[in-house]
Amino acid sequence: MAIPPEAFFLHGNLNGTLQQRIRQLVAEGIVAGRFRACDKMPSSRGLAAQLGVSRITVTLAYTDLVASDYLTSKGRSGYFVSASAPLQPEFEVGPRALAVQVDYAQRTGQRFSGAEMLRRPADWASFRYPFIYGQADASLFDHQNWRQCAVRALGKRDFEALTSDYYDRDDPLLIEYILRNILPRRGIEATGAEVLLTMGAQNALWLAGQVLTRPGVRAAVENPGYPSLRGILAQTGAAVDWVDVDEGGLPPDAIPAGVNVVFTSASHHCPTNATMPMARRRALIEAASARDFVIVEDDYEFEMSFLKAVSPALKSLDREGRVVHVGSFSKSIFPGLRLGYIVAPEGFIREARALRALTLRHPPGHIQRTAAYFLSLGHYDALVNRMKQAFKRRRLAMGEAMEAAGLQVAGQGGVGGSSFWMVAPEGVDTEALARGLHAQGVLIEPGRVFFDPARAPRNYYRLAYSTIPVGRIAEGVGLIAAGIARADRCKPVRPV
Template sequence: MLNLSVANAIDRKSQGSLQSKLREKISEAIAKGDYEQGQTLPSTRIMAEQLKISRNTVTLVYEELAAEGVLISEHRRGFYVAPDAIARLPQSRPVEQVSPSVDWDSKLVINPAAMEHITHPQDWRSKKYTFMYGQHDRWIFPISSWRKCSRDSLSLHDMYDWTVDYVDEDDPVLLDAFRRRVLPRRGFTAHTQEVLVTVGAQHALFLAIQCLIRPGMVVGIEDPSYPDVRNLMIFHGAVLKPLPVDEDGLIIGDALVGCDILYVTPSHQSPTTVTLSHSRRRELLQMAKDHDFIIIEDDYDTESRFGRFPSSALKSIDTDGRVVYVTSLSKLLSPGLRVGFLVGPLPFIRQARALRRMSIRHPAANNQRTVALFLKGGYYESLLKRFHEEYELRWHTLQQALRQYIPLAEVASSEGGSSVWLRFPEEINTRELSQRAYQRDVYIQPGESYFLQSANKLTSRPTHYMRIGFSSIKVEDIADGIAIVGDVVDEMLAESAPQHNHAIG
């Protein structure tokens, strides 16, 4: 008899719903013979009481298995195992190990896996103090509102809309909601044919780069910058020109002359979080006009300006049609939802749309409709308010902890964001700092990977910068985590002091 005790049957911490877990356990028990052919299962009431779950959940599982012929339901007898139940269960066969006869390395014509990417330890989630950038706090996510929008998208009226194949078009309800609810906050609007829905900002950047960059073109890119977009440009044969950044954002000067394309993150520079000043924005657009280059604006982390309306996008003052605009709702909603938008002149969007069609046709229509209902229902604005309140508290808590425990670290000036950028004394190697902190239950990210490696690799990249994310850590854990990092910094400085004194002597 199967032991369906609470302790042994269902692992409530593992992924998946209780319904799917119970179904898996019953199927597994039948396959192993713990439930024999013709044997009656416990009643839905008894099973629910034993597992401390809803009786409806048990009923749904029994009925699903009965519909598939694994169980049989009879009045008064209840549910029992069908004679051919095992044959009706999904069968798995061991995979035979074969020696490949193909030299795949010689067949592949690309090698993006060899490029430098930011990687994280597999067990980083196990750390108590996780200063991980790019992850959201699940407790902020509006689950009830999202569920309502998901249910509403399954109404017959909405399903008749999104179950058709849009081919290369997008959900008109989402396009309208994006134009009315999101773009005005960025200071501009656009025609629906000038907007393309993408699977996150990364997808939008991929389409833009494929449309605009050919091998040998000179692309100006902030340094430090977003590693993945840098890889995309290198992959497409671009010649990268690193451009310095200061407390007012990208430095506008003669270095921009000769660029064919410029990639910029004006709202919150990635990764320093500084904001491009208004005067520099106008200078940048004038230089783009004078020297005939196109600007890709990645409106990264734009809504994270605490207590203030977000600064207008660079696109909002573009009167010459030179800015291709990329944005995403993933940072605010959830990184896993992958909802992005590409906005640009009609000729550009027409080609990006055709390119998207050749790969994915269009993002999933049911997801588009759910996001549309979320925007139209006003849940986006409500989430923004909660988001600002929570992140502003964490930002101030982090700033105070840094001043108290790591006073020698220079913090880049910012007006928000979901991370901070630190500059340590040069004798502090942040990769080593990260490794030591990791042994003390703290996960932090070194900043070396954000800097562009020189083409001849003769010039080493800075190793004394660090990015501290605060989007997924509890506010009450911030100070304790930073205190641990401060202890490690003090230890490293103490260890380097004798060597420094010896070198002077």
């Protein structure tokens, strides 16, 4: 049977080049069973005329489909659907359930969906003033060299790294680079048995929470602090103590007695950006030894230190194996990479590695190998340096705009970072403020979710500058200031 050219139409939900879209049209038709084995395809000239493309484009698509065994070529007779082309199973799809009869809210207890998280619009990049944290700036990213590293990682020479199940192991090239280059910058010396790769810092913190806490264990966390850590610890049954931070981060003297694990971000505190002084870091290590607790150090934004020299990590001061160090490439390369690491004594790594193997085995091999090439060839350091220079310019523009607009900074850190921690006048609800600014193309991050829920103020917010161009900063800050002024005028008056 001959398939007529009119059976094909380049509709809008196809992506890629014209050649790729034609290939997709044909492949989907064959797999779905619309085009059957030995059916004759339209001539390249006829299909090109139907789709409004060049004949060579159709010919190249047909050639690619022959190589993939979707089509066969029979000389002057043309192209036919291959007798061994992939097909869907031949059975009918059952009717979709009209009413679910299981109460999953009751069965699950909503243990996971109930946790509060930072949220931002999926279309954040379309906003003119996106003062949001943690997203990549396409204008700064090294697309060409990342693509070259990815192509190399996908090549035949790296076939084993690409396709193998590592079970509980990691890519030795990436581990070697971390040991020889990433950790020494933080003052850390480790062996391969003391490093575990993770799916970003979030996964690393989850592993640390699962391994170190359980019912009966007390964990101290920073207030304000990383919101997702609260959800992580809620799943373990640990008792949580919220410790208020100050301009130097977590005060060791404020950690309650009886705590077993302390979670802290010493390099750049989340969200205030405070950098813990060296004297306080030593005091925290001494307290851990004297009071027998373990420290989980989230190496948050270490690479984004561009105003002052960086301080060595808490882990570098550790002489008793009390610090579990968590690092990530998600902020310094791009968030979607989801690649991080844990540095800790072998006893901890052994347990975390076994838990990781039960849940996700290991991060994808081709991602590990691509990152290893990107780091080892020097592209990573060049990218970080470019980001530092851009962030420094944006930070300066932010500071000048906020001072001119009269906005109040609550925490900005002393060594860099990519955001400011802000406070609005008392009584201004920044969640309502964010909703109002959203309609004006401005995105901010309300601060309530960072605090202890039992005593969370509603007038804090975070302004990040990782994705907004310098030329839009002043105008965006002006809109925020105007929104705060309106909210301040309209807030309810407290009775005397």
